[in-house]
Amino acid sequence: MAHVSPLLGAEGEVPPRITARVIPDSALVGDRVRYFVTVHHSEKEVAALEGFDRRDSLARYSFELIGRKHTSSFPLSGAGTEEFELEFAVFGRGHQPLPPFIVVFRDLQGRVTKRVPYTSSASLFIRALTDSSMRELRPLKPPLKPSIPSFLMMSVVAGVFVVAGMVLLLLFLLKRTVRNSAERVDSGQVAQRKLRKLGSSLSAGMPPHECYEELSNIMRSFLENHYRISALEAVTQEIERDLKKIGVAGFESIMNLLKQADLVKFADCHPDVEESRQSLNKASEVIRSTRLPKAEG
Amino acid sequence: MQHAVELEELGVQITEASRFLEMAQEQLSQRIIGQHEVIRRIFIAMLVNGHILLEGVPGLAKTLIIRTFASAMNLKFQRIQFTPDMLPADLIGTMIYNPKDMEFYPRKGPVFANVILADEINRSPAKVQSALLEAMQEHQVTIGSQTFPLQEPFMVLATQNPIEHEGTYILPEAQVDRFMMKILVDYPSYEEELEIMVQSATTASKLPVMPVVQPHDISRARALIDRIYVDPRVQRYIVDLVVATRKPGKYGMANLDAMIEYGASPRASIFLLLAAKAHAFLQQRAYITPEDVKAIAYDTLRHRIRPGYEAEADNIKPDDIIRQILQHVQVP
Numbered sequence: 001m002a003h004v005s006p007l008l009g010a011e012g013e014v015p016p017r018i019t020a021r022v023i024p025d026s027a028l029v030g031d032r033v034r035y036f037v038t039v040h041h042s043e044k045e046v047a048a049l050e051g052f053d054r055r056d057s058l059a060r061y062s063f064e065l066i067g068r069k070h071t072s073s074f075p076l077s078g079a080g081t082e083e084f085e086l087e088f089a090v091f092g093r094g095h096q097p098l099p100p101f102i103v104v105f106r107d108l109q110g111r112v113t114k115r116v117p118y119t120s121s122a123s124l125f126i127r128a129l130t131d132s133s134m135r136e137l138r139p140l141k142p143p144l145k146p147s148i149p150s151f152l153m154m155s156v157v158a159g160v161f162v163v164a165g166m167v168l169l170l171l172f173l174l175k176r177t178v179r180n181s182a183e184r185v186d187s188g189q190v191a192q193r194k195l196r197k198l199g200s201s202l203s204a205g206m207p208p209h210e211c212y213e214e215l216s217n218i219m220r221s222f223l224e225n226h227y228r229i230s231a232l233e234a235v236t237q238e239i240e241r242d243l244k245k246i247g248v249a250g251f252e253s254i255m256n257l258l259k260q261a262d263l264v265k266f267a268d269c270h271p272d273v274e275e276s277r278q279s280l281n282k283a284s285e286v287i288r289s290t291r292l293p294k295a296e297g
Numbered sequence: 298m299q300h301a302v303e304l305e306e307l308g309v310q311i312t313e314a315s316r317f318l319e320m321a322q323e324q325l326s327q328r329i330i331g332q333h334e335v336i337r338r339i340f341i342a343m344l345v346n347g348h349i350l351l352e353g354v355p356g357l358a359k360t361l362i363i364r365t366f367a368s369a370m371n372l373k374f375q376r377i378q379f380t381p382d383m384l385p386a387d388l389i390g391t392m393i394y395n396p397k398d399m400e401f402y403p404r405k406g407p408v409f410a411n412v413i414l415a416d417e418i419n420r421s422p423a424k425v426q427s428a429l430l431e432a433m434q435e436h437q438v439t440i441g442s443q444t445f446p447l448q449e450p451f452m453v454l455a456t457q458n459p460i461e462h463e464g465t466y467i468l469p470e471a472q473v474d475r476f477m478m479k480i481l482v483d484y485p486s487y488e489e490e491l492e493i494m495v496q497s498a499t500t501a502s503k504l505p506v507m508p509v510v511q512p513h514d515i516s517r518a519r520a521l522i523d524r525i526y527v528d529p530r531v532q533r534y535i536v537d538l539v540v541a542t543r544k545p546g547k548y549g550m551a552n553l554d555a556m557i558e559y560g561a562s563p564r565a566s567i568f569l570l571l572a573a574k575a576h577a578f579l580q581q582r583a584y585i586t587p588e589d590v591k592a593i594a595y596d597t598l599r600h601r602i603r604p605g606y607e608a609e610a611d612n613i614k615p616d617d618i619i620r621q622i623l624q625h626v627q628v629p
Contacts, residue, residue, distance in 0.1 A: 233624050235588040265629060266528045267584040268304055 016041040018103055018118050026125040027090050032066065033124060037084040039103055043074055045113055047082045051101040061099040062092030062126070095123045187225035188287050194218045195284050199277065208276040209264050215283060216261035219254065222287060236262055253286045304526055307583035311525075314518050315581055320509040324369040328506060329362055330496065331489035337579065338480050338596055339366055339454065344518055344578060345571040347477025348433050348453040350600060355458075357482045363414045363454050370515070371508035372411035373448065379421035385428035392441040403440040408432050411448050415455035419465040429453065430472045450515055470603065477568045478593070479600035518578065525574045526584040530629035534587055535573070538594060539566045541622045542602050550625050553618060556608040561601035569597045587628045595619050
């Protein structure tokens with residue numbers, strides 16, 4: 001540590017007093033040191049330091065300024081104290097003189113009243129990074145504790161998760177409800193539209209056996225979407241079993257239609273156009289009747 | 298609706314020709330309690346010249362079912378117990394030296410019968426297994442230098458213990474493929490077991506089974522089965538099911554790709570169609586529907602699908618794979 005206190009006199013005024021010290025007084029290359037400068041002066045003036053901002057002058061002294069603080073106080077009437085704390089990174093090797101600076105005094109109007117150059121007689125011993133110094137055990141700094149208490153953090157995180165979960169659940173339910181209602185409305189409408197189109201094709205000369213095949217597909221798609229059963233991949237017996245389980249209105253009519261279609265598809269039966277048209281009407285009627293109770297409900 | 302005249306006529310003939318099966322079933326139901334599906338499958342195989350592999354733990358009346366079936370159908374029955382020290386000659390027969398004539402004469406083995414129960418086929422070594430399977434395929438046997446045709450109908454019902462049992466030789470896949478169906482014989486239900494216990498726990502001898510079938514009944518039924526109508530849609534459905542066991546990804550079941558080491562052979566398609574026809578015959582129908590195909594799909598495909606390592610690790614059985622295939626392949 002260096003401690004210097006040159007005294008400067010003036011007429012009828014408290015003479016300014018400057019002290020400087022460095023902590024620690026020895027360091028490894030690349031370490032940080034703190035340089036404390038205290039200036040005592042009269043209450044009618046303020047002090048500032050100059051000379052540290054010039055990189056070329058500091059480089060000559062193997063010092064690099066990396067931080068500074070400044071506090072003022074007036075503990076006694078008629079006197080003031082300015083404290084400067086400068087943080088340096090140090091380089092070089094061996095005894096290094098501390099960098100000089102100039103204390104600039106100003107009156108209360110901001111005019112410079114005097115400039116006092118200051119050179120510390122103390123020096124700093126800088127040690128090189130040798131094998132032995134590299135092996136020194138350096139104490140680890142304890143981990144920084146969060147400024148927010150952990151229980152508060154946990155509850156905040158949990159809260160965020162709960163809110164996110166609720167939002168997702170709400171979105172899922174909303175989507176499902178919208179989809180279900182949309183599909184339920186649509187399955188019947190779609191089937192009716194397809195039946196109308198099929199009727200037009202039949203009038204336009206579509207062979208009746210092809211009509212029955214298409215009719216079977218329409219009915220199966222309708223049953224699959226409307227009753228949520230696997231009808232497209234199921235045989236007629238399986239559909240019969242599933243519909244029985246659900247207790248579907250118009251069960252007999254649905255099964256008759258599917259069995260008729262099976263006869264056309266698999267038993268080489270040849271319906272005429274009139275029979276095909278009747279089956280289409282029957283299918284349309286069945287779909288309408290299955291949708292009515294739901295619409296009323 | 299105008300029905301095809303030929304099919305209507307065929308339907309009438311089938312109804313008439315399938316009566317003998319009803320009588321045979323009646324005879325069987327007097328002796329066998331439960332196991333209706335197993336009996337139905339045996340009839341199906343018999344009608345289309347197929348062979349059956351039965352798998353199940355001992356004591357489930359497998360032998361009784363087959364013996365009673367043969368008696369009711371008026372067919373010659375032979376039970377062959379396969380053992381590890383068995384030789385092919387014990388099965389097909391051998392040449393015996395006659396010192397009087399100083400010549401060798403063929404002595405026919407137990408395979409010369411209509412219904413063969415090859416009990417615990419996986420207890421015998423590969424040579425014996427292949428001798429039987431060759432007889433199944435060719436319907437003839439060669440002893441010495443002479444070839445003898447086997448009696449018609451010729452049907453083999455082989456039983457095998459689950460392969461994890463000790464002292465068994467696993468049947469090679471190529472030989473398993475020759476069986477039309479593999480039937481898993483399960484335990485009877487509680488009520489069935491109760492009835493079995495009450496009926497069987499007696500010292501009185503059982504009434505003999507009445508033969509109710511004449512040989513021409515079976516040949517006539519077979520001729521009618523050949524005429525059963527198969528729509529091209531159903532044909533394609535059968536092929537779709539079989540191809541789906543090989544390329545499940547093509548049918549939207551990419552998850553099964555890694556589960557199947559290899560799928561069913563083209564023989565599966567043939568047997569699936571034949572069995573579906575016989576199923577339709579039992580339903581007294583002159584045409585096949587996809588219901589017939591689905592009804593026999595498990596029994597026809599399960600021994601032709603080899604689950605891969607991933608399936609075994611997840612304890613996925615062939616039946617699980619078939620179930621998924623049936624649920625995904627669109628029915629015509």
